[in-house]
Amino acid sequence: MRIGILANSLPAALSIYREAQELPGTEVHVLLAPVSGNSKLSVHVARFVAKSGRRQSLSLIGRRALVHFRKPFDHPETIARLKELRLDVGLHKSGNIYRRETIACFQHGILNAHIGILPGYRGRSVVEWSLVQGDPTGISVFFLDEGIDTGKRIVLSETVDVSHCRNVAEAKQYLFDLDATFYRRALALLQQQPAFRSNDGSGRRYYVMSKLFQEVAQENLELLRRSRIAPDL
Amino acid sequence: MNKDLISKAASRRLNEVRERLIKLDPQRFGEAGPFVASVKETLGEARAAGAPVRHALSESRDWAEAATDCLTSLRMLSLQSDHATQPAPYQPAGEFFNRLQAKIVARQNVFELLAERYRWPLNFSFPAEGEVRETVLMRLLTADRVRVEKASIDALNADDLLLKLNLVAVHACATTDLRFLDALNYYYELLPATPYSESQHPWLLVSWFALYVRALSSWS
Numbered sequence: 001m002r003i004g005i006l007a008n009s010l011p012a013a014l015s016i017y018r019e020a021q022e023l024p025g026t027e028v029h030v031l032l033a034p035v036s037g038n039s040k041l042s043v044h045v046a047r048f049v050a051k052s053g054r055r056q057s058l059s060l061i062g063r064r065a066l067v068h069f070r071k072p073f074d075h076p077e078t079i080a081r082l083k084e085l086r087l088d089v090g091l092h093k094s095g096n097i098y099r100r101e102t103i104a105c106f107q108h109g110i111l112n113a114h115i116g117i118l119p120g121y122r123g124r125s126v127v128e129w130s131l132v133q134g135d136p137t138g139i140s141v142f143f144l145d146e147g148i149d150t151g152k153r154i155v156l157s158e159t160v161d162v163s164h165c166r167n168v169a170e171a172k173q174y175l176f177d178l179d180a181t182f183y184r185r186a187l188a189l190l191q192q193q194p195a196f197r198s199n200d201g202s203g204r205r206y207y208v209m210s211k212l213f214q215e216v217a218q219e220n221l222e223l224l225r226r227s228r229i230a231p232d233l
Numbered sequence: 234m235n236k237d238l239i240s241k242a243a244s245r246r247l248n249e250v251r252e253r254l255i256k257l258d259p260q261r262f263g264e265a266g267p268f269v270a271s272v273k274e275t276l277g278e279a280r281a282a283g284a285p286v287r288h289a290l291s292e293s294r295d296w297a298e299a300a301t302d303c304l305t306s307l308r309m310l311s312l313q314s315d316h317a318t319q320p321a322p323y324q325p326a327g328e329f330f331n332r333l334q335a336k337i338v339a340r341q342n343v344f345e346l347l348a349e350r351y352r353w354p355l356n357f358s359f360p361a362e363g364e365v366r367e368t369v370l371m372r373l374l375t376a377d378r379v380r381v382e383k384a385s386i387d388a389l390n391a392d393d394l395l396l397k398l399n400l401v402a403v404h405a406c407a408t409t410d411l412r413f414l415d416a417l418n419y420y421y422e423l424l425p426a427t428p429y430s431e432s433q434h435p436w437l438l439v440s441w442f443a444l445y446v447r448a449l450s451s452w453s
Contacts, residue, residue: 132234132239132411133234133411134234134235204410204412205367205371206412207370207371207374207375207412207416208374208378208419209415209419210415210418210419210421210422211418211422212242212245212246212415212418212422213242213411213415213418215242216235216238216239216242219235219238220235220238223235
């Protein structure tokens, strides 16, 4: 399986690269493009030299696993090169929303690790909304389409307990940091040709949350924490 | 869902909105001054008497025809007065929805379009209008919000924005879908508390506050 990690910076892609390349039968590439405008490889190199993960980054370049694009992922020049790579699956780690032409460059599509349970929770602030409404938090890995979390094929959707987190920001970061693990598990499932769960539109799209309800989300998380520490209270 | 936490939050906000409303000067609203004074009086009296705000607006089961226009109906609803309506045949949203979408894509105002279809504002809560509600909610919390956050309310047509907020508030009174109430929470935190200089109908700010109070009271 030929895999491409779509990212805007090297450090962002590293943990996913490490997990994905450990799967047998995979060939992993990091696809590096700017969010907008132009980008130079030298800028990325300078950036990662200053950050942790330098050794892994150098190793990645040594293995010729890094593909650098000067233009964003939806630019015709980038799309033409993506097609030449003949990749099977993309892993989303960029700040971009992709057009159909970009998604079609990957035989199966581009996977996204969404920090919410699909089909129930689409869109933004879904961790906060799950907490406010007393629903489980979790991660869903699904194939993107052009909409906001509307791609029909869900590969993996699981609840993840965040009751050990002190606040909502920490809970979100905890879930974001699980993306590499979930991508790896989703890829392993794909190798077994699974039946997809349907993202059937039965859920709701959520948006930014007010400060008032963010406080409610935080209070609900506090209650979860307390019940975890002292279940009888 | 922990209704107790939501109820406490709604009560806190309810008091804040009432305070904000009571501080408004009716004279700044021109011909709508008496209406603003009436809203202040209604909510002020309810608070003084410790009486609950009347909130019972139920999701519209029938499409209704009001004897008056959208803006007059909004004033009546925000004064918590009863209003006679007649059941009317439902006109599917299809063509209207296409026009709404076209205007949104073209970044044009939708005030006239919404005011015409929702002459009786509770029709916005009619079950078959779900697609329209989702579109208005999305617009408020994406493109409109970004423009206000990046610039100010002056970046938008104030009446257009306030009519959407009024309709969302009407629906928030009638639904358990918290996204609609939270859109009001968000804009309450985002917008300035005073009337907007560019508005043709500055009292829409007051009716929005009054309907917001009504929506909050159904959770508090």
